[in-house]
Amino acid sequence: MTQRTTWPGFVLLVIQPEAFYRKDPILAYARKTDGWTEVARQTVVWTPERARALLSPEPAETTTPAPDDEVHNEQHVAALCEGRSEIVVLRRATPPVEMVFLSNEEATPLEQTSATDWKRWLELCGPVDPAEARALAPRSLRALFGVDKAHCGVWTSRDVTQITSDLAKCFHDATEVERIYERVRVVGEQVAGGGSAAKSYLSSTVLETLTTALSRLCMAQPAQPLEWLGAYLQEAASLQGHARLPPRLVFVLGGPGAGKGTQCARLVAEFGFWHVSAGDLLRAEIQTQSEQGQLIDEMIRQGAIVPGHITLELLRKKLVDAGSTLAVPGVLIDGFPRALDQAIDFECLLRRADFCLFFECSEAEMERRLLQRSRSSGRTDDNPESIRKRFRTFIETTMPVIEFLERRMRVHRIPAERSVDEVYAQVRQLFL
Ligand SMILES: Nc1ncnc2c1ncn2[C@@H]1O[C@H](COP(=O)(O)OP(=O)(O)O)[C@@H](O)[C@H]1O
Ligand SMILES: O=c1ccn([C@@H]2O[C@H](COP(=O)(O)OP(=O)(O)O)[C@@H](O)[C@H]2O)c(=O)[nH]1
Incomplete structure (x- = not known):
């Protein structure tokens, strides 16, 4: 050569x-x-x-x-x-x-x-x-x-x-x-x-949409032409079947049992947000009984973090391929990102979250709640041994993500040891 x-x-x-x-x-x-x-x-x-x-x-x-x-x-x-x-x-x-x-x-x-x-x-x-x-x-x-x-x-x-x-x-x-x-x-x-x-x-792809957008822009003459154009094009793309993400994207993090899912359910009820739980997506994948499902099952029992590319692909599919994303005011991404690479990869593949809710709760209280939840949850990881491992994973792998996110976006630390109503009273203020 x-x-x-x-x-x-x-x-x-x-x-x-x-x-x-x-x-x-x-x-x-x-x-x-x-x-x-x-x-x-x-x-x-x-x-x-x-x-x-x-x-x-x-x-x-x-x-x-x-x-x-x-x-x-x-x-x-x-x-x-x-x-x-x-x-x-x-x-x-x-x-x-x-x-x-x-x-x-x-x-x-x-x-x-x-x-x-x-x-x-x-x-x-x-x-x-x-x-x-x-x-x-x-x-x-x-x-x-x-x-x-x-x-x-x-x-x-x-x-x-x-x-x-x-x-x-x-x-x-x-x-x-x-x-x-x-x-x-x-x-x-x-x-x-x-x-x-x-x-x-160009003519077979974007020319017609761009030309229409420019003529509409001239008619509307908005104060912020670039923002207007951006919104117009996004709307046009979604109508062509290229779904886009909802306007607001919020990460919801906290230790196991801190109350993430409970608070998300409240936000869904009051504001109509879309709740996407990474843990639920993984558990649904286990039900398919695929080889990947078996790996996920084992990792969840061990309180370990499933390889990021698996979770990210499930999330991407859910968020981007879903047709209904335009209708909701925002999406709550619950229990993700749990490791640094997931935080970076999510941003590269989709976009930066607007902010993060971080529920802070002591291990003693989280353990008490998880053991109580185990009576009805049927979850394979709500047992004393898995709980201990999940706490360790949370400290070692997920806490650095919080520090990373704090440099990139607003992270709202919410004391979560109080009653559900008291915690929610503080949470809802952030969405008003
Ligand atoms: N503030 C709270 N006080 C007491 N129990 C709570 C509170 N928040 C949640 N719980 C209970 O604790 C358990 C774990 O809550 P959950 O929302 O599933 O936590 P996470 O999604 O963070 O694992 C559930 O059984 C839930 O009903
Ligand atoms: O992004 C994620 C989210 C969840 N999990 C796995 O799913 C389990 C349960 O997570 P979930 O958020 O459902 O519950 P939590 O542990 O917060 O109660 C975790 O311990 C991990 O094993 C994971 O690997 N990556």
Whole structure:
């Protein structure tokens, strides 16, 4: 494979095994943050030889030492071989919608393949050491998805000249690399050319809605045109069957038995909110008797947290695929997120919550309530042993989420040891 010295117009991303189940949030994040879209993708399991070859600099390059944080080591090789990885080829490609609109003629080509894109890409990935990334670039992929230097979540070529040869080392089938080049070229022409391909794409998708929206905007001349347009387009999208989330999204957290479900039921009765309990979704999945259901059953009995991607997918389906979301004033997400990765992934896949209710209650009171609940709940985890484990999980894994959320949104701490009525009297004030 010949090496190109110029930017080939795409980037190579290896989502490492520790982040494999978070590939969708990673790609969604790259797309939302900087418009990176996928050109090709493949799941692989690395052998140590292949991983070593990928992580070693090219012989021709050895005179140019790689930056410290890019130097590979055997730990990184071992980390890459720990499980499945995803290789993704991404390209920055935003259809030049505004160009088509404003020119009314042939669109002016947008420069999508400049070296600036590469710089932006490296910034999006962040420093290889996730601890450093969290300090210096907290919104980078490695800050959000990495664990430690070897398990940094994602790997990417260290400079543009390496991309082509790295690609060849990634894909087992050499012809796949040629196919990728061809796809990049076609996507590039569609986007940068701005001619018939881009126009036909736009006319078959959004042109009519956008044109109508702009004419209505001119008629309405609202004080906040952007907000007005945003609301109009969201409404139009939902009418086309692309459901959207309700206007208000609230996380409801607290230890097991703190009274989350009880207070949610009150809010539903008074305000008509939609109550979505992550625990209920998981318990419903157990009833399907699928393999996934069996895993969930076991984890709930153990008081452990079910892998985030499972819960997130159940929630996503419930929230996004449901057709009735427009009618409700808001949704209460009960018992989620329970771990840091869930909080980040939810935001990437859906959106940031508006605020969080956090019910604070002593373990003694929560245990008393759970044991009382066990008489009628039929829940396999309402027993002294599971309760003890759930308390531990709550302290170790869920409490850090509260601290994380406090940096991102308002978290209302509600003393929950009082009677149901007294607690609710305080809660309802937040929704008036
Ligand atoms: N403020 C309260 N005082 C006394 N009992 C309560 C209170 N809030 C809830 N309960 C009871 O405690 C048990 C656990 O409440 P629940 O709402 O199911 O908690 P969570 O959803 O946080 O696990 C239930 O049996 C419920 O009736
Ligand atoms: O996002 C979630 C929500 C729930 N659970 C599991 O479901 C159990 C019950 O959660 P629920 O919110 O229904 O009840 P709580 O423990 O708060 O009483 C928890 O202990 C976890 O094992 C989970 O893994 N992820």
